[in-house]
Structure formats: structure tokens, C-alpha cells
Amino acid sequence: GAGVSQSPSNKVTEKGKDVELRCDPISGHTALYWYRQSLGQGLEFLIYFQGNSAPDKSGLPSDRFSAERTGGSVSTLTIQRTQQEDSAVYLCASSLGGRGRGTQYFGPGTRLLVL
Amino acid sequence: AQKVTQAQTEISVVEKEDVTLDCVYETRDTTYYLFWYKQPPSGELVFLIRRNSFDEQNEISGRYSWNFQKSTSSFNFTITASQVVDSAVYFCALSENNNNDMRFGAGTRLTVKP
Numbered sequence: 001g002a003g004v005s006q007s008p009s010n011k012v013t014e015k016g017k018d019v020e021l022r023c024d025p026i027s028g029h030t031a032l033y034w035y036r037q038s039l040g041q042g043l044e045f046l047i048y049f050q051g052n053s054a055p056d057k058s059g060l061p062s063d064r065f066s067a068e069r070t071g072g073s074v075s076t077l078t079i080q081r082t083q084q085e086d087s088a089v090y091l092c093a094s095s096l097g098g099r100g101r102g103t104q105y106f107g108p109g110t111r112l113l114v115l
Numbered sequence: 116a117q118k119v120t121q122a123q124t125e126i127s128v129v130e131k132e133d134v135t136l137d138c139v140y141e142t143r144d145t146t147y148y149l150f151w152y153k154q155p156p157s158g159e160l161v162f163l164i165r166r167n168s169f170d171e172q173n174e175i176s177g178r179y180s181w182n183f184q185k186s187t188s189s190f191n192f193t194i195t196a197s198q199v200v201d202s203a204v205y206f207c208a209l210s211e212n213n214n215n216d217m218r219f220g221a222g223t224r225l226t227v228k229p
Contacts, residue, residue: 033216033217041221042206042219042220042221042222043206043208043219045216045217045218048215048216050215056215056216058215058216059216089158091160093160098215101148101210101212103150103162103165104150104162104217105162106152106159106160106161106162107159108157108158108159109158109159111158
């Protein structure tokens with residue numbers, strides 16, 4: 001079946017502009033995660049959605065970052081007033097179970113470059 | 116708080132050599148899950164294995180094997196008879212039963228030369 005998909009694959013934007021990144025999880029997966037991977041670094045947790053529960057936003061680095069998940073499926077990560085330090089690969093993952101119990105399957109990522 | 120350490124930043128081997136990637140973790144939970152992911156140059160993270168804290172059996176899958184030892188809090192990954200296609204960054208990760216985020220190690224970049 002289809003895996004996690006993300007769009008766009010690449011995004012180049014100017015400092016100060018807003019960007020939206022999209023994630024389509026695996027069908028039937030109730031948990032969805034966003035991570036950020038800076039160049040040559042490991043993965044940094046951003047936000048977690050589980051079903052209709054309130055999201056865990058504890059990893060969001062600033063209030064310029066927000067995310068929503070509509071209808072328990074597609075998710076959008078929004079970065080407002082982008083800064084150069086926001087340049088990274090943004091990875092989305094989904095899993096069947098949540099709270100650490102599910103195996104997370106990752107999308108191909110969105111490579112964001114802020115000029 | 117959970118923590119994962121991959122002390123080896125980069126490893127270079129010649130094809131057909133065996134190589135072991137180390138992973139040491141810290142957690143206060145008694146129930147947790149350990150993972151290995153492969154990130155080839157294409158960038159997509161590929162799931163390799165998941166281990167539950169109550170299952171210490173080692174696992175072998177083809178040329179890949181994993182050694183889970185709770186006594187040393189380690190979950191090491193061995194590739195036997197390495198191939199050029201094994202070149203990638205490998206991440207070890209830990210999730211706890213009562214936490215929402217999965218904590219990743221910094222990754223080990225493996226280069227297999229022909």
C-alpha cells in the first residue's frame with residue numbers, strides 16, 4: 001500500500017515569508033508525528049497527533065511553528081515569518097499505535113531552504 | 116528523560132567486512148521500544164527493526180543482526196559481509212510507553228567501499 005507522502009519535496013523561500021508543508025499519513029494510522037532534521041544532524045521531535053486528542057506540541061521550537069491535522073488524516077505544518085535557521089528537512093511519520101508503542105514509518109521529507 | 120547515544124560518528128569499511136554499529140540508551144521506563152532506521156543518500160528513513168524492552172532475544176535478518184542487552188543498555192547492529200548498498204546513515208531510536216516522542220541518536224554514517 002501507499003506509504004507516507006509529503007509535499008512539496010523541496011521549498012525555497014525568502015526570509016520572513018510563511019510556508020506550509022503537507023503530510024499524508026498511511027491510511028488507517030491514527031498517530032502522526034513531525035520531526036526536523038538539520039544538516040548532518042539527528043531528528044528533532046516537533047509535534048504529535050493521536051486521533052482526536054489534543055496534540056503534543058512540546059517540541060515546537062517557537063510560536064512561529066504550528067500544525068494542524070484535519071479529519072484525523074492529512075496534516076499541515078506551518079512556519080510563519082521564516083528565518084534562515086529554519087532551513088532543514090522536515091519529516092513526517094505515522095504509526096498505527098501512539099504514545100511510543102507504534103512503529104513509525106517516515107515520509108520522504110520536505111527540504112526547506114530559507115534564503 | 117530518554118536518551119540515545121551513538122558514539123560512532125562515521126565508520127568506513129571495505130566491502131565484505133563485518134561492521135557493528137553501537138547504540139546505548141537511557142530510560143527510566145520499564146516498558147520501552149528500540150528501533151533502527153536506515154537513511155540512504157536519497158534521504159528517506161527506512162525502518163529496519165523494532166524491539167520491545169521485555170524481549171531480549173537477538174534477531175537475525177539476512178546479513179543484519181541485532182544484539183539487545185538490557186544489562187548494558189545497548190542495542191547494537193551488525194552487518195555481515197557489508198555491501199556498497201549498505202552505505203547510509205543509521206539511526207538508533209528509543210520510545211517510551213508513556214511518551215509521545217521518539218528520541219533518536221545522532222546517527223552513524225557508514226561508508227562501504229568497493
